[in-house]
Amino acid sequence: MKKSAPLIALAAAAIGFIAGYALKPAPHSSAGAQSENFSLVPSALAQEKKPEVMPFNYNSPREPALAPDAPPTMYWSVDDLRKAHSELAEVAAKAMKEAGTGSSQSFGGGPVHASSRNFSIFQLYRLHREQPVLSLTKVSSVWDDAEQHAGAYDFYVITGGTGEMIVGGKIANRQNLMDKDGPVPGEYRGQPIIGGQTFKVKAGDCLLIPPDQPHQPKPDAGGFSYVIMKINVGVYPWSLIR
Numbered sequence: 001m002k003k004s005a006p007l008i009a010l011a012a013a014a015i016g017f018i019a020g021y022a023l024k025p026a027p028h029s030s031a032g033a034q035s036e037n038f039s040l041v042p043s044a045l046a047q048e049k050k051p052e053v054m055p056f057n058y059n060s061p062r063e064p065a066l067a068p069d070a071p072p073t074m075y076w077s078v079d080d081l082r083k084a085h086s087e088l089a090e091v092a093a094k095a096m097k098e099a100g101t102g103s104s105q106s107f108g109g110g111p112v113h114a115s116s117r118n119f120s121i122f123q124l125y126r127l128h129r130e131q132p133v134l135s136l137t138k139v140s141s142v143w144d145d146a147e148q149h150a151g152a153y154d155f156y157v158i159t160g161g162t163g164e165m166i167v168g169g170k171i172a173n174r175q176n177l178m179d180k181d182g183p184v185p186g187e188y189r190g191q192p193i194i195g196g197q198t199f200k201v202k203a204g205d206c207l208l209i210p211p212d213q214p215h216q217p218k219p220d221a222g223g224f225s226y227v228i229m230k231i232n233v234g235v236y237p238w239s240l241i242r
Helices: 004-023 031-037 078-093
Strands: 107-115 119-126 146-149 152-167 175-179 182-190 197-202 206-209 215-232
Touching (some): 078 119
Antiparallel strands (some): 119 215, 146 182, 152 215
16 A cells, blocks of 8 residues: 555546646637737738728728718819908908907908818907907907817918917816807807917918917907818817807
8 A cells, every 4th residue: 555655646646647738728829810800900911802901991891981971072262262361351341330249259251161070170260459349258349259179170271461479388268169059169269368489370270279278369450361171089079159
């Protein structure tokens, strides 16, 4: 019996080793292998017989178009933009003593009009006043109210005139923009801006204003106009952007 004890212990050890090896989990695949399994990039080999490799089934008849409401190719000459500046200045001059209206107190027109589900682009004019009027937030001022948009970038291209844009800081007397249905979430108006940065602007200048940055136009005599592109931050409700 004593002689068989070492044999029994050895057999038990061998059985334990075999059982442990059998139950050991499979080794994890490498990060590279995992990325291949979940890659969003189509395999070039899988499409080698196709004339072109397209991303994410782009324009596939089995999938919706990536940009179903995209506008066509459009072109606006600088001459047309300058002409629109002069025309908008004439329209604005007739309303110099009127209280602010709309969502920005600006005057819109000209040839630039385009929009999709994630951007809009148009031309506006800002009036220089000598006498104060009531702003959108009922402030008596020669300046239009400052604006703040939670859901969009504003990209400006100045098309005529000169002036200043005050950007950043905080809006004193900040209020939600009001429309016919009530307050618009994420859209704010008020004045003045406290602690902002001043940019001198003229025709040809560009200015990009990030979301949630207050900004206020202060035109020189003669006003200034600009083409503005509003770019949605991503999935923000377009109906709330002004």
